Amino acid sequence: MVAPVTTAAGGGRQASPRRKGNDRGPSSGSVLAWLVVVPFLAYVGTFLVYPTALVLAGAFQDADGAFTLANLAALTRGAYLQAFLRSVQLSAITALLGAVLGALLSWGVAVGKPDGLVRRVVVAGAGVLAQFGGVPLAFAFLATVGFQGFVTRFLRDSFGVDLFATGAWLFELPGLTLVYTFFQIPLMVIVFLPALDGLRPQWREAVDGLGGSAWTYWRHVGGPILLPAFLGAVLLLFANAFSAYATAAALVSQGSPIVPLQIRGFLTGEVLLGQENLGKALGLGMVVVVAVAMGLYAVLQRRFARWQR
């Protein structure tokens, strides 16, 4: 991907003959016009495209840099396969939970006042929890249902219920599911609220006027229109949970149940010599899963956009 940068900068091929007395700055074909975008392309090439290419290429190389498929083959076995399956399971469950509950919350917000306080608070709060939570969310749940958490203590002192009777679930997959749902619902609000806002009140009025019930409206009008947006949001949520790292890293310090934590192991040196590129193969696996989910999301978004014109 560094190649297009050089061809772009040297794109004098298309240079049109300069107009005489042109003081309006460089025209679109001249080398000068291309120079303006060079800093951006150079920066993105260095800090985005190059590291990405390094991971993707490394997945196909052995310790000496020779081509191999052994890294990818290792992903289909044992602990790595387990980690992928657990990651997919965690992402799918929290995507569905987040999508359903988030859609309900979006509806609750959408039928209210467009500039009301409820909407402002929910939207701002959703932005915080969905995109900037990370480590603070892990600590929020430690304070709530950790060993000495608020709810844990309350249940123990008032009802004699021991939340940890079945083991340290908060630091394993069930705990991750709970905490992930906590940031998936807000993300659903962010992506689904605009879709709900796109429903025209006239459609509802038309159904009411023709004697339809709320059920008729959602079954035959609102539901079908929103379905692509909803499914798209499920995919986006799936990709979001699949790529999340910070919350899990802060919560799980022992073992690596999911793929991002497996990659952490490779970066912090808990691996055998000569297997460094396995971490890159795990990275490639994550990129493929996320890219498929995001690609389908883009397709569904375009389908839905038809109704928003």
Place this chain on the structure above:
Amino acid sequence: MAAVTRSRSVARTVILLVLGAFFLLPLVAMAEFTTRGAGGTRSLASWAAIADDPDLVEAILVSVQLAVTSSVLVLVLLVPTMTWIRLRLPGLRRLVEFLCLLPVAIPAIVLVVGMAPLYAWVNYFLGDSPLTLTFAYAVLVLPFAYRAIDAGLSAIDLKTLAEAARGLGASWGTVLLRVVAPNIRTALIGASLLSVALVLGEFTIASLLNFDTLQVRVNLLGKRDAGVSIAVSLLTLLFAFALLFLLSFIGGRRRDTAVGGG
């Protein structure tokens, strides 16, 4: 109709109350946890300890500086490029859009695998200051900044403005700084606020490249003294909330002016 409206408002109230409780409970728990004293009393010791920890204060300062440098870098890179592409190089628009949205499809945990060797070079040439994270963070905020600036540029008649300024003898620098920037200032503020919030919350890249930022320090502290970590976590969540709450008013004002101008 009245029955429909009433059942709808009942359903709405139930949803908002139940989910509101789900989201408020951890925040209340954090407040309770951080004010625990010895033997069932209340104490603000965890909160006082924030200022007493020089490493934590240092990490907070690093994160604040990073928030500023990353926002500035991403704006300096994107605004001239995106303006120029709209004016002179429309053919590049798809490529730039693709590059800017690419970080969405590449998880930070994967990006950091490729950045680790790159940062060996960065630290060799530029020293190992945590501020070198600016380069990585500007990539992370790229999609958010791109969307905000793109919306801003779409809302103005860029070609006419630029041609008018050029016709009156303005240089391209003047056009950018004194014509384009003021006209898309709400978009610039929006992009900056999002960048600030994102950088203050970033953990993945900083921790795996071994830089001491706010979230890295909070995570480390939590192993020893959960109280302080939870206090700082609550503080950052509230601060990010304040930033985004502010942003909702800026967005609203833009809509008003758009209506007024149209």
